[in-house]
Amino acid sequence: MKNLTGKSSKMYKNEEAGLSIVESQGKDDEVIEDNHRDVYSTDPMNIYLREMGSLDLLSYEEEIKLAQKLEEGEARIQRAVLRLALGLNTVNRLREGLERGNMRIGSVLNGISDSDEKELEVVRTSFLECIEEANSLNQQRVDLFRELREKVGNSEEEKLWQEIRSIGLRIVELFQPYRISSKKLLSTAKAVEEFNEKVRKVRVKAERESLLAVTYLFS
Structure with a gap:
C-alpha cells in the first residue's frame, strides 16, 4: 500500500526504525559525554590544574622573594x-x-x-x-x-x-x-616542639598546684 508521497508503509516503518536507532545513539552519546564531563570535573588532578590555571603567575621578582623567604625559614x-x-x-x-x-x-x-x-x-x-x-x-x-x-x-x-x-x-x-x-632536620624540630609543649604543660600544672597550695594555707 502506498501513501500520497508514493512510499509504501513498509518503507515508512524502515525509516522510522532507522530514525529511532539514530535518536537512541544520540542519547547514548549525550550520556557518555555527560559522564565524561562529570569524571573530568571531579578528577583531583583536573581540579588542581584548573585551580592552578586560575592563579596569576609570579613575576621574576616575586619568585626571587619567595625563594629568599624559603631559605630564611630553612x-x-x-x-x-x-x-x-x-x-x-x-x-x-x-x-x-x-x-x-x-x-x-x-x-x-x-x-x-x-x-x-x-x-x-x-x-x-x-x-x-x-x-x-x-x-x-x-x-x-x-x-x-x-x-x-x-x-x-x-x-x-x-x-x-x-x-x-x-x-x-x-x-x-x-x-x-x-x-x-x-x-x-624537621623530625628533630618537631620532637623539640613536642618536648617544649610537654614542659609547658608540666610548668602550668605545677604553677596551678602551687597556687592552690598557697590559697589553702591562707584560707
Missing part, C-alpha cells in the same frame, strides 16, 4: 635545631650515612651541584670535619652541664649557663656555610 630551623644536643644527634646520623656510603652529600646539603665529583668530595670532607668540631664543642657543653648540677643556686650558676649558651651559638656558626636539608 636557616631558622637549622639554627634552632643545631643549638641543641638533640640536633647534633641528627647531624651525627647524617655523618654515619655519609661515611658508610648510604647517603650522598647532595642529598644531605642543599644548593650544591652533583655534576662535579671532585667538588662534592671537597664539600663532603669539609662537612664531616665540621661535625667533628661540633662534637668536640658539645663535649665541652656536656662537661659544663655536669658542673652546673653541682652548683645550682650557686653564684657561678648564671656564668655556667652563659658558657653553655655560647657553645650552642658557636656550633650554629660552624654550620652556617652549609644548608642542611630541612627534611633531615
